Amino acid sequence: MKNISTKEITDFIYRSIVAHKDELSLAYENSKKEIGYFYVDNVLPNELAKLCFKVFPKKEDMRCLNSIREYKYVSAQMDKHNPLLEKIIYAFQEDKIVELIGRICGIDTLNADKSLYAGGLSLMAKKNFLNPHLDNSHDAERERWRVFNLLFYVTPNWELNDGGHLELWPNGPKNEPIIIESKFNRLVVMATHETSWHSVNKVESESGLRCCISNYYFSPYPLKETDKFHVTKYRGRPEEIFKNIILDADAQLRMILRKIFKKGIRKNPHIYKDKEIS
Template identity: 25%
Template sequence: MDIKYINPEYTSEDGRAKLKEQYENGTPCKHLVLDNFLSQDLAEKLHANFPSLDSLNVKRKSLNEDKSEDYHFERWDSSFSELREVVGSEDFYKWLRELTGIEGLITTRDSLGSGVHQGGNNSYVDVHVDVNMNPEAGLWRRVNLLIYLNKNWQEEWGGHLELWDKEMKTMHHKIAPKLNRAIIFYTDDNSPHGVTKVNCPDGESRKSFYTYFYTEIGEGFKYRDSKFLSRPDDKLSKKVMTSTKENIKIKAKQFLKALGVRSLDFQDKNKKK
């Protein structure tokens, strides 16, 4: 199986068999960490042409996160659209379905399909579980793909992706956002994840490309909103504030849903700021 721009080491018959086994045995959630995921030329081009932090339209800043994101591919270098086409192709779907064992995986063309995340110095995303539905498309969110685009990233700059267990007692993996490293993971209650605070020099930022994959809603689906979770070493005051804020948010969304108002998450992600 050949997929344009994807490392043939991962798409060969032997490679697929190894990845499938690694994914199934991943802890605390099913996941893969794939270095040199894209062709080096494409990775370098994406890095060199990554949109500036100030140009990204969606700014998320709260008690539990500080980052920017966007999904307006028409404003960026063509390499981003090329990558979106690859991860949204039938060949890629077939590859991902085989690795994960999830039939019918697809992505979408909206803000909850593909885009970019970026965070400057002091940016972070606290540990959370993802919302499990694309409300506009009416699809079940199942798998996340993150591709990091940070050249010469230093360990002391932070910005690691952390994977925690469901009970928030043990952090199992701490993954540096190095250039051309991809993370694929199953997103459910067993996949709390977050980004440690970035401490990078001026002119640097933590950059990534995201794609979320979905299936039709079927047996076993139960709506789950996104929710921030406290780390064991968080201050008591922050734990209380986080818990209170998240409970209020979820109850407010439930109330609005009962009134027929669409998801606040979707509204926020599509609002230019």
């Protein structure tokens, strides 16, 4: 498994998804009026998925994001980590996988992002969290719309009471979320648009690490005709009234700044700087 090729990994992913294509299409169709999503388990052979976890970088080798918005560890600089992880992440970007996801969701204009803008690796430990938010609507150059988020979880034996699970808020962050467990060897595909609020609840595990490999797919067109450009917007949870006020003001201020500086005041550091973009 250590010397496996990206093509072999791609074939594993393709076979796992295509075997459930009809039911995944139905799941997406039934949810797309709010936040379209589906998930599929056992995406890779268990031995390979366990190896991903084994070689996942340590917290010390990742960038820590710690604020009232979020607390987690991330990295997009894949050449600093075990080569297997780079093969996995780019297998999800192979044309046959992108086209398959597009067929499931009824979209034929999807393309992947070799720069891993806001994608890559994420790790969450005890007390880590991600508040309800909307992803930035565009890519780094504001040329393409961000339309799908792919999350592949690789922590073995991760249970519901461990926390660190994906939450979708189809009726907004003041209501109850849909919880999608961050189960081992599970791929979650979710739509990103102007109302696709999502979050990760607090990790409760005393010693476990929730590890995730993520990609974004982009398109020349938004998923909803009403979509407009927006920066990443955070909100408080229903019980976090004061925090919600602060985060709302923060989002409004950053939106004003982006109207003045269209590509931002500084370049987003979460990008694969050395990867050749084609």
